[in-house]
Amino acid sequence: MSPVLGKPVNRVDGPDKVTGTGRYCGEIVLPGLAYGLIVGADTAKGRVVSIDESAARAAGGVYGIMTHQNTPKVANAPKLIPSLAGQPAPGESFFPMQDDVVHYWGQPVALVVADSLERAAHAAALLDITYEESTPVATIEDGRTTAYEAQTLFGGLMPARDERGDVDAALAAAEVTVDATYHFAANHHNPLETGVTTAQWDGDRLTLWDSTMGVRASQLTVASLLGIPLSDVRVITHFVGGGFGSKAMVWPHVTLAAMAARHVGRPVRLALTRPQSFTSNGHREEQEQRITLGAGRDGRLTAIRHLKVSVTSPFDDWAEPATGGSTQIYGCDNYLGSHNLIRGNTMTPTFTRAPGESLGSFSLETALDRLAYELGMDPVELRIMNHPPVDNHGNPWSSDGMAECLRRGAELVGWADRDPTPGVRQDGNDLIGSGVAGAGYPVAFFMPVQHARARIFHDGSVVIQTSAQEFGIGVTTSMSQVGADGLGVDMDVLRFEAGDTDLPNTTSAVGSMGATMASSAVHNAATTLRNDLIAHAVNDDKSPLHGLSASSVRVADGRMTSTLDPSISESYADLLQRNRLLDMEALGSWTPPPFTTPHGLLTFGAQFAEVAVDKDLGLVRVRRMAGVFAPGRVLNPKLARSQLLGGMLWGLGQALLEGNQIDRQSGRWALNNLGEYLVPVHADIPDIQVEFVEVEDDVVGPLGVKGVGEVGQVGAAAAIANAVFHATGRRMNELPMTAEVVMNGGGAG
């Protein structure tokens, strides 16, 4: 392993980002570009009765108006399947503007295309649309009596119920029980760049510059909906202004952009407005969770029951799975997890950072804190004691590190000196407390075979290609490192090219699997090319390496050298030039282990938080966070730290700030902008620390990389809530923990 792997190198795309020269998908210059704007339904349930386009058409600069009356029918009905599976991945089993029915507020009912943004917006405002409206169902309260148990989740990929042992009997027999019910407000991703697609037709061939977390998913979905061959759809994505799950699935606006471009005979850019981004790319659904723990006086868990109820769309059984952590992070013979759904007038919810586990862990980890207090046990020790060496199927972890993360975090924050008594520390008007939570995020092997290509030119320079996309995850940088390491060249002579479906396939970078998939394919491509070059040299009677066994040749700095005699050496460039080879290339592929691979597969971590709670106003300020994680091999600690920091601070936002609710009268989201839907800003940020625990993993891929995109958020909100309890003596049963919730004694439940 060369020194480049695991080195904290700066982002190679950094200069493009700090100078503003990187082109995002809404910044592509095309001759004759037109501007599309979606008009969303102004009702949550009903029917479009009439659309008067006359005033809009009379306004200047309008190229076309699409409604359900003239929008082409999709060639194949959209069917929700997570983009990780490598199939068409529409975000909902529904495509708008096919008929006059309105299922949710903001559902696209018209699309205006004009010669400028201003004229498109003006014409859109002049459309006179009338609706026949009926009363929507959009909240848990509205639909509680209609709740049903889901059979499968994630488009059928996962069972919705997870049961073993006899949880009722175990709870009845338990020496200690804890029972808590939580209400969680809906969350919206709000990447700073809203979803945007620029579409251009050249005859039958379509090019999309789509702000996506998966160019292949966009290609597969649009080709399927339009009924055209994959070879006629090229998707390009060089810079993406954040995703967080909102660009993991392919939402209607992407295909509508292509339809609009064909409709007006020009390239069309279609950007979601910020308000539209609250109703156009899914959300983390409003949900309630109830968790019941049973344990012995010794602290051993004997039963866990974890139930969730949430609101989904009229089309899909979607729930972010809440029980992937609670079923296995702590050992327990009697377990029941289930997901109940209410069909309501919302769009289909979707992946939102740390899907499922950010809230599932809130329930589990705050319940464990209650149990620790019931038992008078230290919450860190309670977790370590219950963390098993095997998963819920008895399979050993591919790699663990949970206990080490907890112990190291405890060291960092001086946990040993903590007085567990709640509500006794004061600093001025603030009550001070600290809390802990465990973290675990599943590694999911749903994806197809991954590919990458490595190509070396006869001057020794290298291009590595795969269709991964850069939305801040650092893939451009870390894959340059992986390629340089595998091939034995300096990073300076290597360019990593990605974000284009014309390149070899990698699947959407979602579910924290991006680094695992891309690094495995790139590593295999680079090492295959290295082996080909070495084989060429040892078989070339003009090479100084001729006759050596391939295994006795090492590579570094673009040279092949005998391990026995360092004076016997040749550069790749010399080998290629002498043989009149302008280049050599190799395709690398990686077949993920089967989903049923006999290992427990999670990335583990531990979260610690310290808070100050204003005792008169109930305002919670986080003073300090410390997170320790064991994500397998860390390709670039500088970038991995940034992603984990980001996740932890998303947890802070989820704990204290972020929440939306649907108005029960209108079925409309109450908040639709960043002035009211609060996300963390500079002034909210505590002292924050991230550390890694190294664990080796030879199951998850040739480099042993587990993801860091999600686990940073898992447990973060729970650690904050446990700290609020330690500060105030009040248990928090609602997120976000606004001042009202804190002052009202923790809210529902």
Place this chain on the structure above:
Amino acid sequence: MAINQSSAPAVTGVRGPEREPVTLDVNGSTFPIELEPRVSLLDALREHLDLTGTKKGCDQGTCGACTVWVDGRRVLSCLTLAMSCEGHQVSTIEGIAQDGELHPMQQAFVDHDAFQCGYCTPGQIMSAIALLREGNATTDEDIAEHMSGNICRCQAYPNIHAAIREVRDADDEG
């Protein structure tokens, strides 16, 4: 009473609603273009001058991604009409690096990994440089408070703070 029309002040302020000639001074260059009066400075930069470094995050004045300077003062270009900038000097992220050399703040952002997706970054940097000039970066609390108009959804805030502190401290020594 009769009004003497000729004595009324000349009506010089009415332009539009159609496209009108407008001259914008951006990063030291003069751009004569035609704009409808309703075009924001942000859209003028991005759609008419192809200066796409200034980002549209919300178009509502809530996220700070569109931060530029007008006469050296930071403004939200999405809430500023382009026409109102005639006769004023507009500075954008494209004008910050000089002769291919990154500004110390840009370099500090790269070194401290003060961004992930990069979409808020031009606005963060325009604010960060202005913060030092305004004298609003003396303490960590100052930095946090006076940068709070610039949202980073990737949450690179701790690294942005480190970058600003580094440039501030280097300036103090210099």
